[in-house]
Amino acid sequence: MGVGLTSVTPSATAQTLKKVADSNKITVSYRESSVPFSYLISPTKPVGFAVDLTEAIIDDVRAKLKKKDLEVAYIPVTGQTRIPLLVNGTYDLECGSTTNNSARGKEVTFAISHFYTGTRLLAKKSSGIKNYADLANKTVATTAGSTNEKVLRAYSADKNLNIQIILGKDYEDALQLVETDRAMAFAMDDILLFGLRANSKNPGSLEVVGDTLQVEPYGCMLRKDDPEFKKLVDGTITRLMKSGEFSRLYARWFEAPIPPKGMVLGMPMSEQLKANMKALSDKPAQ
Structure with a gap:
């Protein structure tokens, strides 16, 4: 500086x-x-x-x-x-x-x-998570300060899903929460999830699932x-x-x-x- x-x-x-x-x-x-x-x-x-x-x-x-x-x-x-x-x-x-x-x-x-994107979910294929309803009363990761956190909280409240949100400090941190089973899914912009999956330790074990919530421009x-x-x-x-x-x-x-x-x-x-x-x-x- x-x-x-x-x-x-x-x-x-x-x-x-x-x-x-x-x-x-x-x-x-x-x-x-x-x-x-x-x-x-x-x-x-x-x-x-x-x-x-x-x-x-x-x-x-x-x-x-x-x-x-x-x-x-x-x-x-x-x-x-x-x-x-x-x-x-x-x-x-x-x-x-x-x-x-x-x-x-x-x-x-x-x-x-x-670019245009929307919030979707990254989950392990073995988790059985296919959409937001599957996350009722479960823990989901996202990142601090993101629009996705607000979207997910609002959706959870609206649908009475009682999703438990934990915040990673960055994308890698949130991905690790899923890889280590501390979170069932990572809610984030779909494109970032495709990218994180592609560069993860075991891409074949992960999939991007769920409806697209709130289309947003970058x-x-x-x-x-x-x-x-x-x-x-x-x-x-x-x-x-x-x-x-x-x-x-x-x-x-x-x-x-x-x-x-x-x-x-x-x-x-x-x-x-x-x-x-x-x-x-x-x-x-x-």
Whole structure:
């Protein structure tokens, strides 16, 4: 963290492009295990669909500011730190697996939606769990600070299922709760569950089950009240979507072998995402 950055107010850091130009540095975030959006394959090397989007945006920042030697720093964030660290100026852009919803929209701004997902369940095939009704009075894992926790609590209350929720600190932690039988299932965005299963110790023992609860859009996140930077980020995503590059990146990460194990998620593009490649909407989840 640069000298004096702790005292920077949100309003002082709102104009991202000026901040980047003045410091000749852009700081972007990554997630450590959000397969296939943003995850580590070495101690310092994040890869993924959202990392590729991030790098395309950085290229456009370089071109806009005419700074070929722009310094790029990557920092890890979690579900709990991603919004505070963006708002306080610690970093400048988050492209990952963050749901664009109205509550978050009070603190940050979202770019054009780049993915749509919903809450499903990852369970052991041997567990007999096929849907939410099978989880009555049982323990289910999810992660702290996620929209999935709220969705699951509301569904459990609405259906009188008395689901006992335990919170993992991150996705790997929650997966381990299922693998060690401390939880019967892990409730999370379906795509993240496909990714975690693909890279787990024993993928054949796990399956993604259950109805999709609450379809939600993912979007890159930036600070509020910064129309210039939002225009640039939206412009990058629009260009990728219209040129066919976005579809190529999607196929690479969701339908082809991905590092480190060469697993294939086998998840074709959703109808919502196909529609948004034309609509170019940044509309939040309801």
